[in-house]
Amino acid sequence: MASLLQPDRVLYLVHGEKKIRSSLSTLYFCRYCSELRSLECVSHEVDSHYCPSCLENMPSAEAKLKKNRCANCFDCPCCMHTLSTRATNIPAPLPDDPSKTAMKKAYYLACGFCRWTSRDVGMADKSVASGGWQEPDNPHTQRINKLIEYYQQLAQREKLERDRKKLARRRPYMPLAFSQHTIHVVEKYGLGTRLQRQRPGAPITSLAGLSLKEGEDQKEINIEPAQALDEVEPLPEDYYTRPINLPEVTSLRQRLLQPDFQPAGASQLHPKHKHLLIKRSLRCRKCEHNLMLYYFSVRIMSIPNLRFQKECQVLLTLTNPVESITHVTLVGCEEGDPEDINSTAKVMVPTKELVLAGKDAAADYDELAEPQDFQDDPDVVAFRKSNKIGFFIKVVPQREEDGDVTVSFKIRHDFRNLAAPIRPSEEDDAPTEAIWLTHHVELSLGPLVA
Amino acid sequence: MPLFEGLGSGGEKTAVVIDLGAAYTKCGFAGETGPRFIIPSEIQKPGQQQSIKVVQYNINTEELYSNLKEFIHTLYFRHLLVNPRDRRVLIIESILCPSHFRETLTKVFFKQFEVPSVLFAPSHLMSIMSLGINSGLVMDCGYTETLVLPVYECIPILSAWEALPLGGKAIHKELDGLLVEQCTVDSDSSTGQSLPTVIGSIPEEVVEDIKVRTCFVSDLKRGLKIQEAKFNLEGTAERPTPPPDVDYPLDGEKILHIKGTIRDSVMEMLFEQDNEEKSVATLVLDTLVKCPIDTRKALSENLVIIGGTAMLPGFLHRLLAEIRLLVDKPKYRDALATKSFRLHSPPAKPNCTAWLGGAIFGALQDILGSRSVSRDYYNQTGRIPDWCCLSSPLPESVYDAGKTPPPLMKRAFSTEK
Numbered sequence: 001m002a003s004l005l006q007p008d009r010v011l012y013l014v015h016g017e018k019k020i021r022s023s024l025s026t027l028y029f030c031r032y033c034s035e036l037r038s039l040e041c042v043s044h045e046v047d048s049h050y051c052p053s054c055l056e057n058m059p060s061a062e063a064k065l066k067k068n069r070c071a072n073c074f075d076c077p078c079c080m081h082t083l084s085t086r087a088t089n090i091p092a093p094l095p096d097d098p099s100k101t102a103m104k105k106a107y108y109l110a111c112g113f114c115r116w117t118s119r120d121v122g123m124a125d126k127s128v129a130s131g132g133w134q135e136p137d138n139p140h141t142q143r144i145n146k147l148i149e150y151y152q153q154l155a156q157r158e159k160l161e162r163d164r165k166k167l168a169r170r171r172p173y174m175p176l177a178f179s180q181h182t183i184h185v186v187e188k189y190g191l192g193t194r195l196q197r198q199r200p201g202a203p204i205t206s207l208a209g210l211s212l213k214e215g216e217d218q219k220e221i222n223i224e225p226a227q228a229l230d231e232v233e234p235l236p237e238d239y240y241t242r243p244i245n246l247p248e249v250t251s252l253r254q255r256l257l258q259p260d261f262q263p264a265g266a267s268q269l270h271p272k273h274k275h276l277l278i279k280r281s282l283r284c285r286k287c288e289h290n291l292m293l294y295y296f297s298v299r300i301m302s303i304p305n306l307r308f309q310k311e312c313q314v315l316l317t318l319t320n321p322v323e324s325i326t327h328v329t330l331v332g333c334e335e336g337d338p339e340d341i342n343s344t345a346k347v348m349v350p351t352k353e354l355v356l357a358g359k360d361a362a363a364d365y366d367e368l369a370e371p372q373d374f375q376d377d378p379d380v381v382a383f384r385k386s387n388k389i390g391f392f393i394k395v396v397p398q399r400e401e402d403g404d405v406t407v408s409f410k411i412r413h414d415f416r417n418l419a420a421p422i423r424p425s426e427e428d429d430a431p432t433e434a435i436w437l438t439h440h441v442e443l444s445l446g447p448l449v450a
Numbered sequence: 451m452p453l454f455e456g457l458g459s460g461g462e463k464t465a466v467v468i469d470l471g472a473a474y475t476k477c478g479f480a481g482e483t484g485p486r487f488i489i490p491s492e493i494q495k496p497g498q499q500q501s502i503k504v505v506q507y508n509i510n511t512e513e514l515y516s517n518l519k520e521f522i523h524t525l526y527f528r529h530l531l532v533n534p535r536d537r538r539v540l541i542i543e544s545i546l547c548p549s550h551f552r553e554t555l556t557k558v559f560f561k562q563f564e565v566p567s568v569l570f571a572p573s574h575l576m577s578i579m580s581l582g583i584n585s586g587l588v589m590d591c592g593y594t595e596t597l598v599l600p601v602y603e604c605i606p607i608l609s610a611w612e613a614l615p616l617g618g619k620a621i622h623k624e625l626d627g628l629l630v631e632q633c634t635v636d637s638d639s640s641t642g643q644s645l646p647t648v649i650g651s652i653p654e655e656v657v658e659d660i661k662v663r664t665c666f667v668s669d670l671k672r673g674l675k676i677q678e679a680k681f682n683l684e685g686t687a688e689r690p691t692p693p694p695d696v697d698y699p700l701d702g703e704k705i706l707h708i709k710g711t712i713r714d715s716v717m718e719m720l721f722e723q724d725n726e727e728k729s730v731a732t733l734v735l736d737t738l739v740k741c742p743i744d745t746r747k748a749l750s751e752n753l754v755i756i757g758g759t760a761m762l763p764g765f766l767h768r769l770l771a772e773i774r775l776l777v778d779k780p781k782y783r784d785a786l787a788t789k790s791f792r793l794h795s796p797p798a799k800p801n802c803t804a805w806l807g808g809a810i811f812g813a814l815q816d817i818l819g820s821r822s823v824s825r826d827y828y829n830q831t832g833r834i835p836d837w838c839c840l841s842s843p844l845p846e847s848v849y850d851a852g853k854t855p856p857p858l859m860k861r862a863f864s865t866e867k
Contacts, residue, residue, distance in 0.1 A: 043535075043563075043564065044523070044527060044575075045529070045533050045535075046531060046532060046533050049531060049796055064530070067486065068486075068530075068531045127487050129605065138483045138484060140483060140797035141483050143481075143797045144483045144580075144797055144806070144810070147580070147582050147797075148481060148810055149812055150582065151579070151810060151811070151813075151814055152813070152814060155814040155816060155817045158817065159816050159817075162820075204649065206718045223582050224582075225581065225582045225583040225584075226581040226582055226583055226795075226796070227793055227794075227797065228751055228752055228753070228792030228793055228794045229792060229794070230790075230792055231768045231770075232767045232770055232793055234764070234767045235668075235763055235764040237765065238688075239666065239693075239763070239764075240668070240672070240691075240693050240714070241691075241693065241694070242694075243693070243694040243696075244663070244664060244695070244696050246663065246664075246696060246699075249663045249664075251659050251662070251663065252658060252659055252662045255662075256474070256488040256489075258482065259476070259484045259486070259487070259488050259799075260484040262761075262799050262801075264763075275529075276531060277528075277659075278527060278531050280527060295747075319511065321690050361631065418653060431482065450748075
């Protein structure tokens with residue numbers, strides 16, 4: 001198993017497009033293909049959106065509308081920390097009256113990290129705690145929308161022309177003069193016939209539709225092309241002599257957080273709504289099903305001092321996370337095994353089959369339960385505790401190198417696919433069939449001790 | 451249309467528009483007025499501290515593939531937050547992008563993320579779309595280079611391109627050199643130390659920040675005087691008074707004293723004409739000379755400047771003044787009859803203009819659909835069409851009349867009316 005500090009002691013081999021060796025915590029298992037998958041050979045999909053500061057789950061439609069930003073939380077434009085709303089009391093201009101509160105609450109945004117406040121950019125205090133702050137609009141929005149409409153119109157025209165060309169192309173032997181007249185002939189081929197079948201009697205073809213539409217379309221959107229300027233504003237005269245107040249000038253990173261404005265002065269930095277994060281769902285590329293985390297794990301328990309060419313025993317543990325009994329066999333790698341490229345030591349694994357008890361959630365609490373009786377060979381099995389088993393393997397380091405001693409072997413165990421659909425035609429209540437899976441495991445046991 | 455998006459009235463989902471620049475990537479959705487994010491084109495590997503640039507043309511395919519895969523993964527799942535499989539992709543690219551990079555990028559999109567279709571759009575052409583004009587001389591002042599390409603009646607005049615490696619990268623290098631040479635650092639233990647003794651070398655992000663916050667481009671008169679003073683070996687030319695020094699804090703305790711002379715002189719390298727007499731301003735005039743005579747007037751009166759380096763304070767004013775000065779020089783005086791130069795101001799910042807053009811184009815869903823390279827086509831042929839590729843597209847007889855027409859690759863660069 002991988003732990004935070006020793007991530008890559010036990011590696012599993014994944015047969016994907018590339019052979020990847022990685023630790024179990026980064027691997028997934030496809031129940032339907034019965035294979036291990038790593039992050040590289042799965043396709044990622046966006047599952048749900050949530051805000052990192054208020055942890056509110058947002059439905060996808062709302063996230064799309066709000067441009068993937070939280071409605072309530074803001075980011076400080078200076079240091080990108082989350083802003084908090086603070087309240088002050090502003091005295092209201094009422095005469096002192098003990099029965100009425102003369103103080104009005106006003107809210108402003110402040111950053112706890114860099115002490116930026118919304119008052120620095122001139123945003124007025126709001127009287128509601130949330131929902132009062134608006135982001136400024138891009139001044140060019142109207143012009144851009146007009147441009148898009150104009151180009152949509154051109155695109156429409158191009159599409160119509162293309163359709164017309166497409167229909168006309170099909171009958172190259174027809175003289176061009178007839179192409180407008182032979183609308184009835186068009187009816188016999190292609191689109192015309194289908195349309196006619198759908199709406200008998202109505203004037204059909206797209207050609208006729210084209211000419212009508214173009215004549216009707218009086219309200220064309222014309223935009224004025226942009227005007228080029230003769231002169232550009234020069235730098236102000238005092239630019240060369242004025243000393244810079246460096247905190248007042250925004251850094252590039254702060255500017256790029258607001259792509260529409262990119263202000264140079266810190267007094268124009270407005271806060272932005274906080275960007276959402278997503279939860280990803282992973283799909284197996286071959287069978288398009290969702291994946292689950294792989295659970296069967298080998299763990300290194302204790303390692304004695306490893307000496308060159310001296311045999312030593314390493315204690316490993318195996319944990320069985322399912323509730324049924326699992327049988328495990330270990331097989332050493334043969335000579336010339338193409339997957340066995342990293343091992344620097346010979347390993348002797350126990351040849352007998354190891355049996356692991358199922359996980360019993362109540363085992364800790366149930367003192368009266370009888371321990372299950374397994375015939376354990378004390379040379380092989382060190383201990384057995386509910387669904388865990390500890391066993392020995394013998395390691396003989398072969399190479400006197402500076403690197404870690406690595407051993408590899410294959411684990412073979414049975415797996416019951418509980419999620420597979422139960423065939424309704426079966427009469428006898430046979431449990432789901434067990435599939436035997438084989439995985440290639442590599443253990444990194446640490447450096448040699450001289 | 452933005453109004454109907456929220457109601458979910460069906461139809462295709464908006465396309466994703468990505469402008470993958472050498473320094474920064476602008477990403478967002480078609481039909482919007484600005485990119486959602488402008489992020490550096492870098493990835494962070496878990497072990498290393500130094501981030502890796504994604505846009506590199508010299509590394510081998512496998513490394514490039516894995517870098518691009520990781521970068522596009524963060525683009526989709528950290529910034530855009532959409533499923534790659536649902537939306538078409540419009541990539542704004544430079545026409546000088548090597549085919550190998552393009553093909554690897556396409557492979558990442560189709561094989562790894564399984565997008566429905568991909569379209570590569572040239573950045574210069576897209577900038578014209580953001581203005582609503584048909585012709586213009588577009589100059590892209592970016593990170594690696596400054597590239598000029600004229601576009602006449604929506605068709606790029608490919609033979610008239612001009613480029614110089616004077617961009618953000620060159621400015622950073624020059625600025626770094628000047629800082630190391632001339633500036634001192636105060637740390638808490640000592641004052642007035644030279645830079646290399648206190649910190650080994652300044653990271654490029656810091657140099658970039660110094661450039662953005664303290665440097666500017668002087669106007670023509672002042673700039674010429676600075677250049678004269680620099681190259682004048684006898685020391686007779688007088689340098690105009692430098693702007694005040696700046697104290698720039700470096701990570702906490704150290705303060706870098708930036709000399710005023712650096713602040714205005716580092717940008718002169720863009721306009722100094724080196725031995726070949728080329729500068730950013732001569733690019734425009736050289737391009738005009740290469741263009742057909744009839745087009746020159748329309749092009750010179752429609753200059754469009756895009757790119758991040760063009761956002762330096764004072765750059766546009768100086769550029770226009772330099773062009774006007776140079777056009778009277780004997781080299782150009784006889785070649786060019788047109789003397790009037792006009793500058794456009796697009797409805798977006800210069801670093802987002804090409805992206806905006808792409809977003810406007812991407813909002814035309816049918817056109818985008820008909821001109822894109824679909825996943826089926828890519829799976830069949832295994833390649834993406836390129837403007838410099840000599841193998842002609844598949845003949846139309848391969849597809850039966852009546853089925854969908856083949857992608858109109860021939861017209862991939864022009865927007866016909």
